Amino acid sequence: MNRFCEDLTALLPRLRRFARGLTHDAADADDLCQQTIERALKSRQQWQEGTRLDAWVYRIMRNQWIDETRARKRRSQTFVHEDEGMNVGNAAHHEAENLVELGNVGRALARLPEEQREAVVLVLVEGFAYKEAAEIIGVPQGTLTSRLGRGREALLKELGEAA
Amino acid sequence: MSVTPEELMAYADGELPAADAARVAAAIAADPALAQRLAAERRLREALQGHLNPVAEEPVPDALAAMIAAAVQEDERKVVSLAAARAERESGTESGKRPFMQRWGSGMAIAASLVLGLMLGTQLQPGGPVAEKNGALVASGRLAKGLENQLASAQGGNGPLRILVSFQRKGGDYCRVFENGTAAGIACKEDGDWMLERVIASGQRQTGEYRQAGSPESALLAAAQDMAAGDPLDAAAEKAVRSKAWGK
Structure with missing residues (x-):
């Protein structure tokens, strides 16, 4: 097995954890993982040896997820339009059910805005340095730390002593 | 603080x-x-x-590892086919660089050089088909005239000289593969002379249209194909180039 694929295989457990952190849903996370590996394999010629493979694949996953959430937003907007308010309640109900399963921490994380959640997960769970996390997201380091700070603040407030 | x-x-x-x-x-x-x-x-x-x-x-789902394994197999196939292509390319380049005598089997090369020596012994004479000019062999006499005038596309096959094919080589010179009963070769028009790029003894002339594979002629044709910048000249192109005395 060549080096790239070997290293990618070794990354799979971490990639699954990051996917769960981003999506807070097991099925979504599995789909996201699959799409990410597909993309990474397809563009493996673009990866430059000597650079960090993990950061490269995390970036692919993060961008894939952004694309997915945007597509969902468009779909749900269309959906609400067509069926007036009726299904909004259902969707909210479904969302609430999911949140109950998540537990306190998962729920608090799920309520964060996307951009704060990815910053929190990259630094506090995946253990990336600010510089690396900023590169994965594609923002200046100052933007990363400010999102991280706000996300952290919100989590601490929500979880309080439970955290 | x-x-x-x-x-x-x-x-x-x-x-x-x-x-x-x-x-x-x-x-x-x-x-x-x-x-x-x-x-x-x-x-x-x-x-x-x-x-x-x-x-x-958690254990990683098999599907993910399987995707990567499939990609590995694909990579390996590519590596194999790339290596094969490279080997082919390199062997092609090498044979292209070898002097023409080495292009054929050593037995044939020795036989050919013996006959060529005999042929040149008799033919490198004033009025013969081959002359020496600044250390290079050029066609002269009837051979030069034939190379200049005879069309590959219009010949009976009974004259002493046959033109097998005409082509333009990389660099622009026009070249012709010929056979005259005792020798066969490739001549290219350079500065007004038909320089003999390759010459081999052709031995007994084969009659008819059919050219035996592996014969000196087919080796010459293969060499010509390597030299050529494109397809052989067709009848019309040949005529047009002849009217300009085979100049670039």
């Missing part, structure tokens, strides 16, 4: 330069509120990791 929330966060994340870290550590030691704040940061990190780490402990 004040510590901003950003500094405390960076301290908790191990992102502060050593000097700043020491200052923040001293401030935390002196201020229970700061210490509490730091403890909360650390509990948050532990809670988040406690929530997500179990996912990394």
Whole structure:
């Protein structure tokens, strides 16, 4: 097995954890993982040896997820339009059910805005340095730390002593 | 001595330069509120990791590993076919660089050079088909005339000279593969002369249209194909180039 694929295989457990952190849903996370590996394999010629493979694949996953959430937003907007308010309640109900399963921490994380959640997960769970996390997201380091700070603040407030 | 929330966060994340870290550590030691704040940061990190780490402990679904394994196989196939293509290319380049005599089997090369020596012995004479000019062999006499005038596309096959094919080589010179009963070769028009690029003894002339594979002629044709910049000239192109005396 060549080096790239070997290293990618070794990354799979971490990639699954990051996917769960981003999506807070097991099925979504599995789909996201699959799409990410597909993309990474397809563009493996673009990866430059000597650079960090993990950061490269995390970036692919993060961008894939952004694309997915945007597509969902468009779909749900269309959906609400067509069926007036009726299904909004259902969707909210479904969302609430999911949140109950998540537990306190998962729920608090799920309520964060996307951009704060990815910053929190990259630094506090995946253990990336600010510089690396900023590169994965594609923002200046100052933007990363400010999102991280706000996300952290919100989590601490929500979880309080439970955290 | 004040510590901003950003500094405390960076301290908790191990992102502060050593000097700043020491200052923040001293401030935390002196201020229970700061210490509490730091403890909360650390509990948050532990809670988040406690929530997500179990996912990394789960067995990885087979589908993901299978996707990667399939890509590995694909890579290996590509490597094999690339290596094969490279080997082919390299052997092609090498044979292209060899002097023409080495292009054929050694037995044939020796036989050919013997006959060529005999042929040149008799033919390198004033009025013969081959002349020497500045150390190079050029066609002369009837051979030169034939190369100049005879069309590959219009010949009976009964004359002493046959033109097998005409082509333009890389660099622009026009060349012709010929056979005249005792010798066969490739001649290219350079500065008004038909330079003999390759000459071999052709031995007994084969009659008819059919050219035997592996014969000296087919080796010459293969060599001509390597030299050529494109397809052989067709009847019309041949005529047009002849009318310009085979000039570039």
